[in-house]
Amino acid sequence: MSKEPDRLFAQPLGQVPDFVFNEDVVRVFPDMIKRSVPGYPTIVENLGVLAAQFAQPDTALYDLGSSLGAVTQALRRHVRSEGCRVIAIDNSAAMVERCRQYLNAQDSMCQELLPVEVIEGDILALQFQPASVVAMNFTLQFIAPEQRLELLTRIRQSLLPGGALILSEKLRFVDDEEHALLTDLHVAFKRANGYSELEIAQKRSAIENVMKPDSLEEHRERLLAAGFSKVVPWFQCLNFASLIALP
Numbered sequence: 001m002s003k004e005p006d007r008l009f010a011q012p013l014g015q016v017p018d019f020v021f022n023e024d025v026v027r028v029f030p031d032m033i034k035r036s037v038p039g040y041p042t043i044v045e046n047l048g049v050l051a052a053q054f055a056q057p058d059t060a061l062y063d064l065g066s067s068l069g070a071v072t073q074a075l076r077r078h079v080r081s082e083g084c085r086v087i088a089i090d091n092s093a094a095m096v097e098r099c100r101q102y103l104n105a106q107d108s109m110c111q112e113l114l115p116v117e118v119i120e121g122d123i124l125a126l127q128f129q130p131a132s133v134v135a136m137n138f139t140l141q142f143i144a145p146e147q148r149l150e151l152l153t154r155i156r157q158s159l160l161p162g163g164a165l166i167l168s169e170k171l172r173f174v175d176d177e178e179h180a181l182l183t184d185l186h187v188a189f190k191r192a193n194g195y196s197e198l199e200i201a202q203k204r205s206a207i208e209n210v211m212k213p214d215s216l217e218e219h220r221e222r223l224l225a226a227g228f229s230k231v232v233p234w235f236q237c238l239n240f241a242s243l244i245a246l247p
């Protein structure tokens, strides 16, 4: 894994451009996500543990918005069901290229890993195959809000009985005081991880037009509207949470 520290927003940028998953972000992404998302390493590793409980033989496991393949690697460390294959998809060419390199490195270090297909493409255009596990780790928040229900409905239709969607997201909160408190605490988390006030402010401007968090209530209602029968939060750290949605 690249050890390059995230300094993308350290210098004053004047007009801050919208955040894009380009080569510059790819270079620092492991550092950026670990220092920006409280609980990220715990979520990724345990996503593998959870997935192993839902994975069924001879089915697909999806990693939607795979970035550098951290979730795919966790699935390959934990899932032991026969005949499973992982399908990782991301629409950033830079992410996909580096993801393939990391997965090749994982292949050369461990034998008998689940086969993986890494697709450069849009999740919204994906033809889903019958799946036992669908992981969306911090990806739905980048999908246009008006497209989210249709996407979740298609995921629900691809899920086999006994399978699960595992959905991790940054949350907003309906209660203003709760929202302000957890947002302030997230800023404190970033500061404690070495980000300056300028870096925090410029990153906030960069993501505000491209990343639109929902509340837990919105997630629950939309998942039920998409046909899921049960929504169970299994992790929350500050304003970041992960849910299990059952078909």
Ligand SMILES: Nc1ncnc2c1ncn2[C@@H]1O[C@H](C[S@+](CC[C@H]([NH3+])C(=O)[O-])CC(=O)[O-])[C@@H](O)[C@H]1O
Pocket (backbone or CB within 6 Å): 021, 033, 044, 064, 065, 066, 067, 068, 069, 070, 071, 089, 090, 091, 092, 095, 121, 122, 123, 124, 136, 137, 138, 139, 142, 143
């Ligand atoms: N329509 C789309 N189609 C495909 N990919 C998309 C789309 N929109 C955004 N992406 C991709 O979704 C990923 C979101 S990052 C996921 C982290 C990863 N899951 C991790 O556990 O390390 C989350 C974050 O950076 O906060 C990026 O790689 C985008 O290119």
Ligand SMILES: O=C(O)C(=O)Cc1ccccc1
Pocket (backbone or CB within 6 Å): 032, 033, 036, 037, 170, 203, 207, 211
């Ligand atoms: O940095 C933030 O404030 C976030 O909400 C998380 C994040 C992490 C990586 C890329 C974009 C957003």
